[in-house]
Structures are given as structure tokens and as C-alpha cells.
Amino acid sequence: xxxxxxxxxxxxxxxxxxxxxxxxxxxxxxxxxxxxxxxxxxxxxxxxxxxxxxxxxxxxxxxxxxxxxxxxxxxxxxxxxxxxxxxxxxxxxxxxxxxxxxxxxxxxxxxxxxxxxxxxxxxxxxxxxxxxxxxxxxxxxxxxxxxxxxxxxxxxxxxxxxxxxxxxxxxxxxxxxxxxxxxxxxxxxxxxxxxxxxxxxxxxxxxxxxxxxxxxxxxxxxxxxxxxxxxxxxxxxxxxxxxxxxxxx
Amino acid sequence: xxxxxxxxxxxxxxxxxxxxxxxxxxxxxxxxxxxxxxxxxxxxxxxxxxxxxxxxxxxxxxxxxxxxxxxxxxxxxxxxxxxxxxxxxxxxxxxxxxxxxxxxxxxxxxxxxxxxxxxxxxxxxxxxxxxxxxxxxxxxxxxxxxxxxxxxxxxxxxxxxxxxxxxxxxxxxxxxxxxxxxxxxxxxxxxxxxxxxxxxxxxxxxxxxxxxxxxxxxxxxxxxxxxxxxxxxxxxxxxxxxxxxxxxxxxxxxxxxx
Numbered sequence: 224x225x226x227x228x229x230x231x232x233x234x235x236x237x238x239x240x241x242x243x244x245x246x247x248x249x250x251x252x253x254x255x256x257x258x259x260x261x262x263x264x265x266x267x268x269x270x271x272x273x274x275x276x277x278x279x280x281x282x283x284x285x286x287x288x289x290x291x292x293x294x295x296x297x298x299x300x301x302x303x304x305x306x307x308x309x310x311x312x313x314x315x316x317x318x319x320x321x322x323x324x325x326x327x328x329x330x331x332x333x334x335x336x337x338x339x340x341x342x343x344x345x346x347x348x349x350x351x352x353x354x355x356x357x358x359x360x361x362x363x364x365x366x367x368x369x370x371x372x373x374x375x376x377x378x379x380x381x382x383x384x385x386x387x388x389x390x391x392x393x394x395x396x397x398x399x400x401x402x403x404x405x406x407x408x409x410x411x412x413x414x415x416x417x418x419x420x421x422x423x424x425x426x427x428x429x430x431x432x433x434x435x436x437x438x439x440x441x442x443x444x445x446x447x448x449x450x451x452x453x454x455x456x457x458x459x460x461x462x463x464x465x466x467x468x469x470x471x472x
Numbered sequence: 473x474x475x476x477x478x479x480x481x482x483x484x485x486x487x488x489x490x491x492x493x494x495x496x497x498x499x500x501x502x503x504x505x506x507x508x509x510x511x512x513x514x515x516x517x518x519x520x521x522x523x524x525x526x527x528x529x530x531x532x533x534x535x536x537x538x539x540x541x542x543x544x545x546x547x548x549x550x551x552x553x554x555x556x557x558x559x560x561x562x563x564x565x566x567x568x569x570x571x572x573x574x575x576x577x578x579x580x581x582x583x584x585x586x587x588x589x590x591x592x593x594x595x596x597x598x599x600x601x602x603x604x605x606x607x608x609x610x611x612x613x614x615x616x617x618x619x620x621x622x623x624x625x626x627x628x629x630x631x632x633x634x635x636x637x638x639x640x641x642x643x644x645x646x647x648x649x650x651x652x653x654x655x656x657x658x659x660x661x662x663x664x665x666x667x668x669x670x671x672x673x674x675x676x677x678x679x680x681x682x683x684x685x686x687x688x689x690x691x692x693x694x695x696x697x698x699x700x701x702x703x704x705x706x707x708x709x710x711x712x713x714x715x716x717x718x719x720x721x722x723x724x725x726x727x728x729x730x
Contacts, residue, residue, distance in 0.1 A: 233554030233565060236547040236609060240568055243606045244580070247587035254586055294484050297477035309481070311718075316488050318714040320667040322684040323703040326691050327495035333695065334507065350488065382473075411576025413670050418691060428578045435674070441586065448582045455575050463567075 339421025363397025548612025581674030619653030
């Protein structure tokens with residue numbers, strides 16, 4: 224079954240992706256490299272907002288990791304018949320409409336006067352993307368043989384040494400995958416910071432929306448989109464390079 | 473240690489679900505204000521159902537969801553079938569097919585908006601349908617690929633040996649084996665499209681709003697139990713669709729293939 228040529232059956236899907244993904248991305252890049260676009264690419268405001276988004280994405284990723292690792296560990300050590308059920312419970316809210324979930328958070332945060340703050344924005348992002356962290360963590364924790372942890376402790380490691388020197392290195396692929404899966408969408412988040420963070424928490428996504436919808440400066444918007452795209456591609460490439468055997472398709 | 477982990481997990485689950493449950497509870501509240509529960513009513517649901525604007529918006533949402541579901545299922549299944557083969561550039565192609573899952577929604581939404589504007593195509597339901605097909609295709613391809621990996625390639629070769637044409641081998645052997653994944657992928661595509669906000673927001677016209685877009689504009693102005701009722705209804709539909717999709721994906725591959 225060795226076929227050297229590209230199978231004909233790939234032509235329609237690949238053609239579609241060329242027309243509605245590759246070319247549009249090319250058009251955005253071209254727009255970002257016009258003189259107005261370059262002005263935006265070199266402006267302080269652009270990099271301040273991108274930097275802010277990177278910081279928010281990093282904080283959210285760390286919070287998801289800290290909250291999610293114990294959850295994933297707990298699920299992986301549950302009795303087999305409970306495992307899938309609890310995992311399903313963790314993942315289920317992710318499938319609920321993003322706007323509906325954000326609205327639910329608004330109704331909770333508003334009475335406490337927490338709406339339109341950075342706290343609300345980060346909490347909302349954490350809430351939305353936690354399942355993305357737990358799933359890959361669970362997959363890699365489940366593969367860690369309990370015996371190895373026991374062996375480490377038999378050889379005199381304290382529980383915390385066994386965790387940091389055995390469990391963490393063994394689950395590193397899951398940690399990397401979870402961090403990437405949270406970081407990338409948070410970086411480009413738009414609806415959540417817009418609705419929960421209000422005027423206080425403006426991220427790159429909100430600014431792109433502003434450029435296109437009200438400020439009428441599409442070149443600047445295209446420039447910021449290009450920056451987000453480049454960060455995504457660099458992260459994905461680094462991830463795939465480090466994990467040659469892992470693949471999505 | 474173990475009980476501490478379980479308490480933490482229960483706490484996180486509470487944080488995940490409490491807002492949704494509170495929102496659903498207040499959709500049955502008589503009072504307009506979400507500060508205290510004054511009495512049970514279905515009035516807010518009645519208002520949602522009686523809202524003729526919402527009916528039109530629901531129609532838009534379903535049109536995009538069904539249209540992109542059909543297109544994405546066909547294209548995504550083709551992609552998965554093609555990527556099974558080994559050929560030069562396979563890694564590049566599989567990366568391309570998976571890309572829409574990776575890039576932030578706003579990047580895909582803005583790229584298509586700029587593209588349609590450059591071609592002077594007015595944004596409408598049709599452009600949103602194209603956008604949804606692009607990201608849905610990737611999800612269908614991933615679901616179907618996972619299924620194809622569990623399938624014994626010898627079954628298809630046996631069909632050829634027994635004289636089947638490629639067309640017959642596909643419809644009589646391969647397709648029945650991957651059908652659960654194809655349907656599961658289709659349901660997933662429908663749900664993702666039904667729920668999408670960011671990409672729709674940038675690729676549809678002002679007159680062609682969808683339900684998530686309507687909620688976005690409603691909640692910016694006010695909070696009302698009517699939005700709670702509408703949101704709760706959407707929540708129930710999405711959860712039902714996802715449960716159905718997962719159930720379908722888990723149907724056995726075939727009796728003899730493992």
C-alpha cells in the first residue's frame with residue numbers, strides 16, 4: 224500500500240483549505256505588510272497589547288496547570304468504572320456554548336462587583352480552557368506505572384522527590400500538550416475578555432475587533448492578526464519538533 | 473493524599489458547574505432580578521418561544537450548522553481516507569488539514585473576513601457557512617482518522633481480491649466500518665457550528681445573526697432572566713448533541729477486526 228502520488232481523494236479537501244485557509248492567511252499577511260500595517264507592526268500600542276495577551280495567556284496556563292494536574296492525577300487513580308464518568312464531567316462544560324458559559328459567569332460575578340475586572344477575565348479564561356489542560360494530562364498520567372513511583376520511594380526518595388523527579392518528567396508530554404492547548408486559544412481570546420473584563424482588560428483580540436469593526440483600520444488589525452498567527456505557528460512547530468511521534472492525524 | 477486529591481477535584485467540578493446551575497436556576501425565577509429567588513415560573517421560556525426575532529435567528533443558526541455539517545463531513549471524511557495512504561508530503565498535508573483546530577478562532581475569522589472583503593464578496597450566511605466548513609472539516613477528519621486507524625486494512629484488500637471495484641469496496645466494506653465515526657463527526661460539526669461565536673461574528677452580515685451572536689449583543693446591554701432561559705435551552709441542546717456524538721463514536725469497530 225505504498226502510494227507515491229498524492230491520492231486524488233485529497234484534492235477536494237486540500238483545494239478547499241487552499242482557497243479558504245491558505246490564501247486568506249496570505250491575504251492577511253500581505254495586508255499586514257502594507258505601509259499602514261507596518262506602522263502598526265512597529266507601534267508601541269500593538270506590542271503592549273500583544274505583551275499583555277501573552278502575560279494573560281501565561282497566567283491562565285499556569286493556573287490551569289496548577290488546578291488541573293491534581294484533578295488529572297485524581298481521575299487517573301480512580302477506580303476504572305468512575306474514571307470515564309469523572310473525565311466526562313470535566314470535559315462536558317467545554318462543549319457548552321462559550322457565550323452561554325461566559326454569561327453564566329457574568330451572572331455569578333456581577334453581584335460581587337467583580338465584573339469588568341482583570342480577575343473576571345482571567346477567571347473566565349481559566350474556566351473555559353481548563354478541560355484542554357486536564358485531558359492531555361490525564362492521558363499521560365494514566366500511562367505512568369505506579370510501580371516506578373513506589374520504586375523511587377523504596378530507594379529512599381521522599382514523596383515530593385518522587386513526584387518532581389519521576390512523575391513530572393514522565394508526564395512532561397502531557398504538560399507540554401496541555402500548556403499549548405490552553406495558551407494558544409487564550410492568546411487570541413476575544414469574547415471572554417470582552418464580556419468579563421470590560422474596558423479594564425483589553426487583549427489583542429478585542430483590539431483586532433476594534434480595528435475592523437469600529438476604528439476602520441483593517442491594516443493595523445491584520446498586523447496584529449499576523450503577530451498572533453506567527454506566535455501560534457512557532458509554538459506548534461516547537462511542539463511538534465519536540466514530539467515527533469505525537470500526531471493529531 | 474488520596475482524599476485531598478478527591479476534595480480538590482470535587483471543588484474544581486463545583487467551580488465548573490456552579491455558574492451554569494445558578495444561571496439555569498434563575499431562568500425559572502419570577503423576579504426580574506437575579507439577587508433572590510422569589511418564585512417558580514416558566515414565563516421567561518414562554519417569552520423566548522414567542523419572540524419572532526429569535527425564531528429567525530434560530531433559522532440562520534440551523535442553516536449554517538446543517539450546511540457546514542454536510543460539506544465538512546464529506547470533505548473531512550475524504551481527507552481522513554486520503555491521509556491513510558503513505559505519500560510524499562503526507563506530513564505537510566496532515567498538518568494543513570489539522571491547522572484550523574490549532575489557530576485561534578480570531579485568526580481564522582479575520583483571515584476570512586479580509587479575504588471576502590478583498591474579493592468584494594458581501595458577508596452573509598453563505599460566507600459564514602464557508603468559514604464553518606473550514607474548521608469543521610478538521611474535526612471530522614480527526615474523528616474519522618481515529619476510527620480508520622482501528623480498522624484492519626486487510627478487509628478492504630480482501631474485497632478487492634474478491635473482485636470488488638474501488639467504489640464497491642468503499643461502500644460495502646470501508647464505509648459501513650467507519651460509519652459510526654462519520655456520523656459522530658457530523659454531529660460534532662453540527663454542535664461546533666451551532667455554538668460558534670467568534671468566527672461567525674467576523675464572517676456573517678449584520679442582518680444574519682446567529683444565536684451566540686444574539687446572546688453576545690443581548691448581554692452587553694442587560695442581564696435578564698429571558699437570556700437565562702435562552703441560554704439554558706442552548707445548553708441543553710449542546711449537551712444532548714455531544715452526548716449523542718460520543719455515544720456514536722464508541723460503537724464497536726467490527727466483530728472480527730481486532
